Amino acid sequence: xxxxxxxxxxxxxxxxxxxxxxxxxxxxxxxxxxxxxxxxxxxxxxxxxxxxxxxxxxxxxxxxxxxxxxxxxxxxxxxxxxxxxxxxxxxxxxxxxxxxxxxxxxxxxxxxxxxxxxxxxxxxxxxxxxxxxxxxxxxxxxxxxxxxxxxxxxxxxxxxxxxxxxxxxxxxxxxxxxxxxxxxxxxxxxxxxxxxxxxxxxxxxxxxxxxxxxxxxxxxxxxxxxxxxxxxxxxxxxxxxxxxxxxxxxxxxxxxxxxxxxxxxxxxxxxxxxxxxxxxxxxxxxxxxxxxxxxxxxxxxxxxxxxxx
Amino acid sequence: xxxxxxxxxxxxxxxxxxxxxxxxxxxxxxxxxxxxxxxxxxxxxxxxxxxxxxxxxxxxxxxxxxxxxxxxxxxxxxxxxxxxxxxxxxxxxxxxxxxxxxxxxxxxxxxxxxxxxxxxx
Ligand SMILES: [Zn+2]
Numbered sequence: 439x440x441x442x443x444x445x446x447x448x449x450x451x452x453x454x455x456x457x458x459x460x461x462x463x464x465x466x467x468x469x470x471x472x473x474x475x476x477x478x479x480x481x482x483x484x485x486x487x488x489x490x491x492x493x494x495x496x497x498x499x500x501x502x503x504x505x506x507x508x509x510x511x512x513x514x515x516x517x518x519x520x521x522x523x524x525x526x527x528x529x530x531x532x533x534x535x536x537x538x539x540x541x542x543x544x545x546x547x548x549x550x551x552x553x554x555x556x557x558x559x560x561x562x563x564x565x566x567x568x569x570x571x572x573x574x575x576x577x578x579x580x581x582x583x584x585x586x587x588x589x590x591x592x593x594x595x596x597x598x599x600x601x602x603x604x605x606x607x608x609x610x611x612x613x614x615x616x617x618x619x620x621x622x623x624x625x626x627x628x629x630x631x632x633x634x635x636x637x638x639x640x641x642x643x644x645x646x647x648x649x650x651x652x653x654x655x656x657x658x659x660x661x662x663x664x665x666x667x668x669x670x671x672x673x674x675x676x677x678x679x680x681x682x683x684x685x686x687x688x689x690x691x692x693x694x695x696x697x698x699x700x701x702x703x704x705x706x707x708x709x710x711x712x713x714x715x716x717x718x719x720x721x722x723x724x725x726x727x728x729x730x731x732x733x734x735x736x737x738x739x740x741x742x743x744x745x746x747x
Numbered sequence: 748x749x750x751x752x753x754x755x756x757x758x759x760x761x762x763x764x765x766x767x768x769x770x771x772x773x774x775x776x777x778x779x780x781x782x783x784x785x786x787x788x789x790x791x792x793x794x795x796x797x798x799x800x801x802x803x804x805x806x807x808x809x810x811x812x813x814x815x816x817x818x819x820x821x822x823x824x825x826x827x828x829x830x831x832x833x834x835x836x837x838x839x840x841x842x843x844x845x846x847x848x849x850x851x852x853x854x855x856x857x858x859x860x861x862x863x864x865x866x867x868x
Contacts, residue, residue: 660785
């Protein structure tokens with residue numbers, strides 16, 4: 439159910455955040471509230487209120503009222519109340535509830551759990567109202583040591599990933615995350631030419647010279663072209679974005695990524711004997727790459743003129 | 748891991764092969780068979796196959812291919828291709844089919860797939 443993954447992630451985030459004891463305390467209160475009703479079914483609404491000491495938003499207040507009403511109405515109305523009370527819960531939840539009508543306490547605990555869940559969901563809305571900001575590293579705002587407010591899920595999650603990246607710098611550069619370049623922008627110039635508008639941007643991203651990429655594009659596409667004013671590449675022939683993209687992809691495999699660790703953080707340099715080498719900045723591996731060769735290129739059009747001329 | 752260096756360029760027997768190619772001279776050993784595509788006018792394209800080993804009869808290959816792919820084609824002689832060896836040139840995009848033909852053991856040439864490079868988009 440929805441509650442489970444939510445709680446799980448909270449738990450993980452919590453275990454990775456040793457610097458914020460108040461958080462765990464708050465979460466503890468949260469979990470206590472769910473288990474508490476078995477003991478104190480009569481004042482069921484109270485633990486819910488305790489779990490959110492800051493004074494909950496309106497949505498939760500509403501639910502609290504519903505809760506109280508449910509208690510008064512007793513078992514008879516429970517089915518209906520459950521249906522009305524938690525719109526967010528799926529059918530399976532309701533079914534389970536109906537099955538357990540006999541066990542009042544279980545039922546109540548379940549409902550409280552549902553309430554808690556809804557409170558968690560509702561917390562996303564109030565997050566806009568009382569923004570949980572503050573510097574995580576400096577420990578200000580919500581991250582203050584003696585801060586007792588419950589930290590929202592989103593900042594906790596971002597904190598987890600920030601710490602993960604911080605503590606394991608190798609992680610980010612390993613092959614797990616795919617290498618992304620902006621998609622090539624292709625415009626048509628007239629009927630026979632294609633403009634590749636963001637070539638400089640892509641080259642910058644790949645850390646390769648424009649000329650090198652251009653030479654490769656021309657060699658692979660079997661055509662020629664020129665560079666327009668603002669670094670745009672004018673290619674003879676009609677090409678679609680997808681086609682250019684495919685060529686760029688092979689270029690990245692051939693001339694950008696490290697074959698050993700697959701990191702795109704590499705440098706292309708001209709070594710001795712007119713060989714080009716790719717040096718990986720992540721693992722230090724060095725490999726040679728083929729020089730760009732145009733190979734055979736057929737005479738296209740204007741053949742007669744060429745032969746005569 | 749670190750410091751590992753593969754030297755692709757030196758795989759061929761003659762380390763100076765590349766230098767020769769750059770200066771436009773014929774090289775004896777060509778590593779790869781290059782299959783390329785070129786745009787002609789409109790939607791029309793050409794497929795060129797460069798570097799099929801000399802032990803095969805290019806004319807016979809062309810004859811078979813033309814029939815099988817239902818396309819016209821021609822052989823560009825070594826002099827015409829400016830020292831890049833005989834090149835088979837076909838009308839239309841037949842890159843995948845040509846590759847399959849070159850690799851096929853029974854009805855094709857049975858070449859190693861690793862020696863074939865398909866270029867283009
Ligand atoms: Zn590497």
